[in-house]
Amino acid sequence: MKQRTSRRPTVNLVINGNPQVLEVGVEVQPWHTLNYTLREVLSLKGTKVGCSHGGCGSCTVLREGKPILSCTTLTIECNGASIMTIEGLRDTSVMTAGGMRGTTTGNLHPLQQAFIDNYAFECGMCTSGMILSAEALLNSNPDPTEDDIKEALSGNLCRCGVYPNIVKAVHEAAKVKKND
Amino acid sequence: MKPFQHVNASTTDEAASLLHKSRGKAKLIAGGTDLLGILTDDILPAYPRTLVNLKTIPGLDSIKEDSKGLRIGALAKLSDIAGHPVIKDRYPMIARAAGSVAMPQVRNMGTIGGNLCQDNRCWYYRYPNHLGGRLICLRKGGTICYTLTRDNRLDSIFGGPEGCFAVCPSDIATSLVAMGATVTTTRRAVALQDFFTPSPGTILDADEILTEIQVPRPREGSRSAYLKFRLRKSIDFAMVNVACVLTVEGGLCREASIVLGAVAPTPWRAKGAEDVLRGRLVDDAAAEEAGQIALANATPLTMNKYKVAIARVLVKRAILASA
Ligand SMILES: Cc1cc2nc3c(=O)[nH]c(=O)nc-3n(C[C@@H](O)[C@@H](O)[C@H](O)COP(=O)(O)OP(=O)(O)OC[C@H]3O[C@@H](n4cnc5c(N)ncnc54)[C@H](O)[C@@H]3O)c2cc1C
Numbered sequence A: 001m002k003q004r005t006s007r008r009p010t011v012n013l014v015i016n017g018n019p020q021v022l023e024v025g026v027e028v029q030p031w032h033t034l035n036y037t038l039r040e041v042l043s044l045k046g047t048k049v050g051c052s053h054g055g056c057g058s059c060t061v062l063r064e065g066k067p068i069l070s071c072t073t074l075t076i077e078c079n080g081a082s083i084m085t086i087e088g089l090r091d092t093s094v095m096t097a098g099g100m101r102g103t104t105t106g107n108l109h110p111l112q113q114a115f116i117d118n119y120a121f122e123c124g125m126c127t128s129g130m131i132l133s134a135e136a137l138l139n140s141n142p143d144p145t146e147d148d149i150k151e152a153l154s155g156n157l158c159r160c161g162v163y164p165n166i167v168k169a170v171h172e173a174a175k176v177k178k179n180d
Numbered sequence B: 001m002k003p004f005q006h007v008n009a010s011t012t013d014e015a016a017s018l019l020h021k022s023r024g025k026a027k028l029i030a031g032g033t034d035l036l037g038i039l040t041d042d043i044l045p046a047y048p049r050t051l052v053n054l055k056t057i058p059g060l061d062s063i064k065e066d067s068k069g070l071r072i073g074a075l076a077k078l079s080d081i082a083g084h085p086v087i088k089d090r091y092p093m094i095a096r097a098a099g100s101v102a103m104p105q106v107r108n109m110g111t112i113g114g115n116l117c118q119d120n121r122c123w124y125y126r127y128p129n130h131l132g133g134r135l136i137c138l139r140k141g142g143t144i145c146y147t148l149t150r151d152n153r154l155d156s157i158f159g160g161p162e163g164c165f166a167v168c169p170s171d172i173a174t175s176l177v178a179m180g181a182t183v184t185t186t187r188r189a190v191a192l193q194d195f196f197t198p199s200p201g202t203i204l205d206a207d208e209i210l211t212e213i214q215v216p217r218p219r220e221g222s223r224s225a226y227l228k229f230r231l232r233k234s235i236d237f238a239m240v241n242v243a244c245v246l247t248v249e250g251g252l253c254r255e256a257s258i259v260l261g262a263v264a265p266t267p268w269r270a271k272g273a274e275d276v277l278r279g280r281l282v283d284d285a286a287a288e289e290a291g292q293i294a295l296a297n298a299t300p301l302t303m304n305k306y307k308v309a310i311a312r313v314l315v316k317r318a319i320l321a322s323a
């Protein structure tokens, strides 16, 4: 991170564990949504934008572990917040042995793997949001029922209609996470 | 979104004074789930110069109970209300209503104050400016309410006293009015039912802030039910919702409070239905009759007669569920 010399106000975020300092008036304007900042300023395009009106859930990210809509959140109001996007789910632990020693494993998160294994997406537009809503669920409820899953994902629309496979994938990821 | 300035308020006095000094050019932001949609679509002729953030005011999100009842700060989040152990235990209808709003993400962001102050959802009123220009309907100072001659399937079945037929969209309003809630603003304290007006929606002055909602302790032995009808089980607003509080003693109804939402420009008290239940055995026939009476004076528009039928059944079911 380059040294800041100006005295402009800043928005301090922790995104996927990495501190980010954004200068107001430079990288962030008061009217910028968190969705815009993530995608267009920080190039984290894993967070999608569907309706931009709070009605579809494709822009879901976790703020302090809870799912929120990045399209109807102002970045300037996230000062001090910890944000998790889909990019933050990959395994960041560092390999200690072998030829790739020192690099991160990059292994997929159990939810990501389960979504692939269960064909839980078609176009993928809803997937980041679905997975993040599911991640918040599994963190608070490691052993969810089908109804718990449906309720937790009820703010994420899938226009391809892959819902049954998504529910299966979340069940499977819950099992994998528990056995870890 | 078009540009605006942004100020974090640290007290309600500061926020009120910013509103006052701005002469109508500043707007409050709480959770932003309603306001930011409005600004994105630029539906109102006046776009704010400044947003005043209420979330930075300490303590405005508290939820407390004392011997008189419940006190909820205007900035309390809907998810905190829906999951609050005391509310779930002693005021379950409020937890259910809060938990029925939109979807988990909106409940993690939206506040109870914003829910009560939210603007209406009429799709003509909300028509985006960037798709050929906003509509200047009656509510915005124009001359006509578009719902009268166009698609009015979601609108009022109990008239439009100010000429606008958009309904009050708040789920929580219905349950709180049925519980006899009161509210405090930076200027006054009023019964929640008097807080709402057909247009612009609330009695709030441009520089007035809703600060707290008070809910009296439910009567000993009373029971309540909140039912919401919507097309999808999540995300959608109510097409009709009903809140009912009954006190039944020795099999007979002593007190009844029945309120309908999304059927009129303000929460709609079904006084006739309440009267017919008092002193009676609450059985299927009484609930059926109360449902009929609640809707007897309905004046549906060309496309929303179906709401009358839904409301009638919902009133009946809510009564039976709280008997
Ligand atoms: C997809 C979607 C579905 C929805 N479904 C439902 C539903 O089913 N039921 C329902 O009831 N609502 C629904 N909503 C509306 C939702 O926005 C509100 O429920 C939410 O509670 C608004 O709170 P907020 O804090 O986000 O308000 P904001 O957007 O911050 O504010 C809303 C308005 O109130 C004003 N305001 C906010 N706080 C105060 C205060 N303390 N004093 C004075 N004025 C204030 C603001 O200036 C603004 O004009 C839905 C919204 C979306 C986007």
Ligand code: FES
Residues within 6 Å of the ligand: A048, A049, A050, A051, A052, A053, A054, A055, A056, A057, A058, A059, A060, A069, A070, A071, A072
């Ligand atoms: S893009 Fe945010 S809810 Fe649709």
Ligand code: FES
Residues within 6 Å of the ligand: A120, A121, A122, A123, A124, A125, A126, A127, A157, A158, A159, A160, A161, A162
């Ligand atoms: S996979 Fe296409 S929207 Fe869900």
